[in-house]
Amino acid sequence: xxxxxxxxxxxxxxxxxxxxxxxxxxxxxxxxxxxxxxxxxxxxxxxxxxxxxxxxxxxxxxxxxxxxxxxxxxxxxxxxxxxxxxxxxxxxxxxxxxxxxxxxxxxxxxxxxxxxxxxxxxxxxxxxxxxxxxxxxxxxxxxxxxxxxxxxxxxxxxxxxxxxxxxxxxxxxxxxxxxxxxxxxxxxxxxxxxxxxxxxxxxxxxxxxxxxxxxxxxxxxxxxxxxxxxxxxxxxxxxxxxxxxxxxxxxxxxxxxxxxxxxxxxxxxxxxxxxxxxxxxxxxxxxxxxxxxxxxxxxxxxxxxxxxxxxxxxxxxxxxxxxxxxxxxxxxxxxxxxxxxxxxxxxxxxx
Amino acid sequence: xxxxxxxxxxxxxxxxxxxxxxxxxxxxxxxxxxxxxxxxxxxxxxxxxxxxxxxxxxxxxxxxxxxxxxxxxxxxxxxxxxxxxxxxxxxxxxxxxxxxxxxxxxxxxxxxxxxxxxxxxxxxxxxxxxxxxxxxxxxxxxxxxxxxxxxxxxxxxxxxxxxxxxxxxxxxxxxxxxxxxxxxxxxxxxxxxxxxxxxxxxxxxxxxxxxxxxxxxxxxxxxxxxxxxxxxxxxxxxxxxxxxxxxxxxxxxxxxxxxxxxxxxxxxxxxxxxxxxxxxxxxxxxxxxxxxxxxxxxxxxxxxxxxxxxxxxxxxxxxxxxxxxxxxxxxxxxxxxxxxxxxxxxxxxxx
Ligand SMILES: O=P(O)(O)O[C@H]1O[C@H](CO)[C@@H](O)[C@H](O)[C@H]1O
Ligand SMILES: O=P(O)(O)O[C@H]1O[C@H](CO)[C@@H](O)[C@H](O)[C@H]1O
Numbered sequence: 001x002x003x004x005x006x007x008x009x010x011x012x013x014x015x016x017x018x019x020x021x022x023x024x025x026x027x028x029x030x031x032x033x034x035x036x037x038x039x040x041x042x043x044x045x046x047x048x049x050x051x052x053x054x055x056x057x058x059x060x061x062x063x064x065x066x067x068x069x070x071x072x073x074x075x076x077x078x079x080x081x082x083x084x085x086x087x088x089x090x091x092x093x094x095x096x097x098x099x100x101x102x103x104x105x106x107x108x109x110x111x112x113x114x115x116x117x118x119x120x121x122x123x124x125x126x127x128x129x130x131x132x133x134x135x136x137x138x139x140x141x142x143x144x145x146x147x148x149x150x151x152x153x154x155x156x157x158x159x160x161x162x163x164x165x166x167x168x169x170x171x172x173x174x175x176x177x178x179x180x181x182x183x184x185x186x187x188x189x190x191x192x193x194x195x196x197x198x199x200x201x202x203x204x205x206x207x208x209x210x211x212x213x214x215x216x217x218x219x220x221x222x223x224x225x226x227x228x229x230x231x232x233x234x235x236x237x238x239x240x241x242x243x244x245x246x247x248x249x250x251x252x253x254x255x256x257x258x259x260x261x262x263x264x265x266x267x268x269x270x271x272x273x274x275x276x277x278x279x280x281x282x283x284x285x286x287x288x289x290x291x292x293x294x295x296x297x298x299x300x301x302x303x304x305x306x307x308x309x310x311x312x313x314x315x316x317x318x319x320x321x322x323x324x325x326x327x328x329x330x331x332x333x334x335x336x337x338x339x340x341x342x343x344x345x346x347x348x349x350x351x
Numbered sequence: 352x353x354x355x356x357x358x359x360x361x362x363x364x365x366x367x368x369x370x371x372x373x374x375x376x377x378x379x380x381x382x383x384x385x386x387x388x389x390x391x392x393x394x395x396x397x398x399x400x401x402x403x404x405x406x407x408x409x410x411x412x413x414x415x416x417x418x419x420x421x422x423x424x425x426x427x428x429x430x431x432x433x434x435x436x437x438x439x440x441x442x443x444x445x446x447x448x449x450x451x452x453x454x455x456x457x458x459x460x461x462x463x464x465x466x467x468x469x470x471x472x473x474x475x476x477x478x479x480x481x482x483x484x485x486x487x488x489x490x491x492x493x494x495x496x497x498x499x500x501x502x503x504x505x506x507x508x509x510x511x512x513x514x515x516x517x518x519x520x521x522x523x524x525x526x527x528x529x530x531x532x533x534x535x536x537x538x539x540x541x542x543x544x545x546x547x548x549x550x551x552x553x554x555x556x557x558x559x560x561x562x563x564x565x566x567x568x569x570x571x572x573x574x575x576x577x578x579x580x581x582x583x584x585x586x587x588x589x590x591x592x593x594x595x596x597x598x599x600x601x602x603x604x605x606x607x608x609x610x611x612x613x614x615x616x617x618x619x620x621x622x623x624x625x626x627x628x629x630x631x632x633x634x635x636x637x638x639x640x641x642x643x644x645x646x647x648x649x650x651x652x653x654x655x656x657x658x659x660x661x662x663x664x665x666x667x668x669x670x671x672x673x674x675x676x677x678x679x680x681x682x683x684x685x686x687x688x689x690x691x692x693x694x695x696x697x698x699x700x701x702x
Contacts, residue, residue, distance in 0.1 A: 002438070006450075009437040012525060014449035020528040023432060023453055031430035032412075035512030036390075061383075079382035081374060081670070081677050086360040087353070095544075096552050097576050098365035099357075102374055151669035159666025161386030168669065174363060176675035177371040193446075201447050225448050279673035303672050315510025318502035318519065319432070321654050322630035324527035326432050 006330045015226035016197060018178075019185050022228050023326040026333065029308075037311045041155050041273045045116045045163045047350070053078075054164035056113045071126070072133045073110040074169075080106035082172055104145060104172035109133060114350075115164040118154070118273055120263035121349045127256035130167075134280070135245045135252075137169050142243070142285030145171035147179050150244075155275025157305060157313065175284060182281060183296075190295035198297035202236040211335045214261045214343075218254040221262050223335040228325040230307045230314050231269065231334050233262065235300040242283040242293045265341045266304065276304035357681045366577035367548060369529075370536050373579050374677040377684065380659075388662045392506050392624045396467045396514045398701070404429075405515035407464045422477070423484045424461040425520075431457035433523055455496060455523035460484060465701075466515040469505070469624055471614035472700045478607035481518075485631070486596045486603075488520050493594075493636030496522035498530050501595075506626025508656060508664065526635060533632060534647075541646035549648035553587040562686045565612045565694075569605040572613050574686040579676040581658045581665050582620065582685050584613065586651040593634040593644045616692045617655065627655035 004011075010025040053060045056068045061078040082104030089099040111130050112122060119127060134150055141148045152167035153160040175183065189197035205211055205222045213221040213233055224234045235258070241247060247255065266274035280300050283293035307314040307328060319326055355362075361376040404411045407419045412429040433455030440450040462481050463473060470478060485501055492499045503518035504511040526534065540548035556562055556573045564572040564584055575585045586609070592598060598606065617625035631651050634644035658665040658679060670677055 004438040004440050006440070009440075010433060010453045011437065011440045011450050012453045014451075016447055016449075020531075021451075021525075023523075023527075025432040025453075028430055028432055033512065035510060036507040039387075079379055081376040081379055082361060086362065087355040089355050089357070089360075089362045094555065096367055096548070096555060098367075099362050100365075100372075102361045102363045102376075147674070149670060149674045151673050153666075153669040156387040159386060159668040161384065170670055170674070172374075172674075174372075176374075178672075178674050180371075197447070204445065204447060277669040277672050279669060281673070301673060315504075317510040318504040318628040318630060319500060319521055321529075321628050322502050322632070322652060323498070323500040323521070323523075323529050 007333060012324075013226045015224075016189065016201075017185055017226075018181055021324060022226055023324055024330055025326060025328065026330050028326075028328040031328075033308060033312050035315070036313075038157055038313055040310055041157075041275065042163055043273070047114045047116045049115060052115060052162065052164055054108070054110050054162050054166055055115060069110070069113055071112070071129045073113075074107055074133065074137065077106035077108050077168065082106050082170055100174070102172060102174060104170060105141065106171075107137065107141075107169040109137070109167050109169060111165045111167070116350050118165050118263075118267075120260055120267050120345055121347070122260070124253070124256045124260060127259055128252055131244075131247075131252050131255055135247065138244045138282070138285070141169065141171035142245075142289070144286050145173060146284045146286040146288055147172050147175050148285060149176065149279060151277060151279030153277050155273065157275040158277050160275075179281070179284065183284065186295040186297070196240060196295055196297045198236055198299055199240050202238060202297075205236075206238070210332050213265065213335055213338045214258055216254050216258050218251045219258045221258060223331040223338070225331055227331045227334065228316075228327060229303045229305060230327065230329060231266070231304050231338060233302045233338075235259075235262070235302070237298055241298045242296045243285070243298060244280060244282055246298075261343050262302070264343055264345045265338050266302075268341045268346050269338065270306060270310040271346050272306075272310035274304055275306065276302050278302045358684060363675075364577045366575075366579075367540065367552075368536055368577075369532055372675060373577055374675055375681055376677060376679065377681050379677075379679040382679075384659060384663050386666075387664075389508055389664055391661055392508075392626065393514055394624070398465050398467045400466060403466060403513065403515055405459070405461050405513050405517055406466060420461070420464055422463070422480045424464075425458055425484065425488065428457035428459050428519065433457050433521055451525070453523065453525060455521060456492065458488065458492075458520040460488070460518050460520065462516045462518070467701050469516045469614075469618075471611055471618050471696055472698070473611070474700075475604070475607045475611060478610055479603055482595075482598075482603050482606055485520075486598065489595045489633070489636070492520065492522035493596075493640070495637050496524060497635045497637040497639055498523050498526050499636060500527065500630060502628060502630035504628050506624065508626040509628050511626075530632070530635065534635065537646040537648070547591060547646055547648045549587055549650055550591050553589060553648075556587075557589070561683050564616065564686055564689045565609055567605050567609050569602045570609045572609060574682040574689070576682055578682045578685065579667075579678060580654045580656060581678065581680060582617070582655050582689060584653045584689075586610075586613070586653070588649055592649045593647045594636070594649060595631060595633055597649075612694050613653070615694055615696045616689050617653075619692045619697050620689065621657060621661040622697050623657075623661035625655055626657065627653050629653045
């Protein structure tokens with residue numbers, strides 16, 4: 001078989017943030033694909049459609065009329081998975097049948113009044129407005145809720161049911177699974193190594209460079225060593241920052257810039273509005289605001305499903321659901337491809 | 352808000368087998384769906400197509416010609432994610448960059464010579480042949496490999512790229528994530544409660560009945576209390592059994608019968624060949640064969656993605672990937688719907 005080459009020889013890699021493993025079998029890219037082919041995303045979304053409940057002036061499910069907003073616009077999700085007032089479940093009668101209360105709020109944030117303007121096509125000032133609103137919601141909802149999950153589902157392939165560019169914010173009275181996991185692994189890493197896990201990781205990746213996609217004075221984006229999705233990335237500050245709301249003015253400006261660069265590359269990869277789910281993770285809030293959060297480092301995960309083209313995605317199914325995630329190209333190969341792409345958007349801003 | 356009702360009031364439920372939680376927000380079923388609509392699965396698969404590498408007499412990617420098989424047919428995956436001879440990765444130079452060797456084999460098993468015959472349409476004797484072959488492979492590959500993952504991806508929606516009914520078997524020199532998790536939780540449960548987790552769980556569900564879908568002398572199928580996918584089920588033996596190969600003759604016959612009943616109900620739910628990923632979990636093998644495995648209980652997980660109809664699936668995306676799984680109907684509601692369905696297949700066996 002010759003000496004070990006990650007792009008030739010399958011191996012497993014450890015994800016220290018989730019304490020699990022991924023199987024990397026890069027030679028699988030040679031497998032011909034005869035499975036499901038995806039519909040390309042709708043390219044010509046009308047700028048304003050009054051029948052779309054996310055547009056300025058449109059009527060929403062609850063009968064309210066949206067204002068003629070000119071920047072971001074936040075409203076309560078009309079079909080929230082979390083509500084502030086659900087009653088407590090009955091006491092559990094057995095350890096194998098445990099339920100607990102779930103309370104919270106779900107908000108929707110439109111990024112911009114235009115339905116045809118996605119984040120990579122927005123100006124830096126427009127993206128900055130989104131970042132400021134994220135920080136504002138993190139403060140507002142984080143005052144009482146322990147976890148405020150900001151996330152964007154982009155593209156129908158990622159379960160997004162409305163083409164108007166938007167994200168969601170779900171705040172809960174509990175720490176969700178992923179938060180509990182990252183809480184544990186980051187706490188343990190700081191205890192054992194004396195430095196926050198993702199701060200150390202960012203420093204090392206900035207030196208090693210082979211998984212770097214874009215970087216600037218305050219931020220870097222890497223395809224993490226343990227990436228599961230083909231073009232998964234991790235957006236990391238260089239400074240130790242626990243929560244979005246702690247970002248300085250210049251850090252927010254340079255975040256807008258690095259987001260625009262990353263998302264432009266994503267769109268350029270297959271010349272399509274690139275689908276993904278993304279979200280922010282930072283130190284817990286609410287009752288945790290007083291506690292020591294030094295083990296946390298703010299970061300965003302981007303999970304895009306496309307693998308070979310705009311029409312062929314990676315399926316995380318049988319083996320992945322029952323045993324372990326498996327990927328078909330190395331993180332280094334993915335990073336190299338993203339790095340090589342232009343930072344000019346293939347379509348450009350619509351006029 | 353009135354007294355707590357699981358079908359009205361969101362709550363979280365604990366999964367003792369994975370040590371994590373699921374958010375149940377059943378009122379979300381009222382949300383109108385305007386997102387992605389799935390193509391219905393191909394209904395008229397030709398019985399024999401010599402250009403399909405899984406058919407009797409067809410030529411595979413490696414040039415081999417399939418025999419004129421008349422029952423199951425097993426061959427080595429022509430594009431394996433795991434191979435027996437990959438070299439060892441270089442020693443890790445940092446705890447945040449850990450790789451390890453991955454060696455194994457990947458096999459494909461055709462269930463029957465006919466491409467138009469899925470499991471629910473097969474006779475009990477034909478299904479029994481599949482079960483016997485599973486047990487045989489579990490013994491053969493389990494002689495040296497610690498984990499033998501038997502799984503079926505059914506339907507293009509679940510990443511299946513060939514309509515000929517088949518499953519896969521991936522054996523590895525490592526315990527995959529899900530195996531490690533269930534190893535830990537089952538071991539701990541036995542230590543703390545003196546009874547295997549899933550043995551106790553099956554006994555309780557057999558009494559409570561509200562999540563039961565089908566049962567017979569040796570087996571039961573429930574929508575587990577902590578189900579994540581809308582119509583997810585768990586297939587459990589009543590007796591304490593660690594591995595597939597330990598099943599007696601009559602247990603195998605009644606397994607064939609309960610599989611046929613479950614899968615017929617699945618197809619009848621939306622009158623479509625029901626997509627899912629399924630797989631078997633049992634005690635580790637290879638070097639673990641000598642160790643005490645009393646905490647393990649054999650079981651199969653079925654993870655079907657459809658939610659509202661043959662065309663509308665559940666997306667496990669933003670909140671689910673970044674925070675926690677969320678479901679839109681209660682497990683009890685799902686079980687009730689499955690229970691109410693006829694056990695006669697809506698199409699019947701093709702002639
Ligand atoms: O092995 P197949 O059928 O070619 O591929 C399918 O199952 C594999 C194992 O779950 C997945 O990794 C692939 O993404 C999926 O398309
Ligand atoms: O909230 P939406 O956009 O209606 O719904 C989408 O995102 C949710 C949160 O990730 C998921 O639970 C849904 O399955 C998905 O379709």
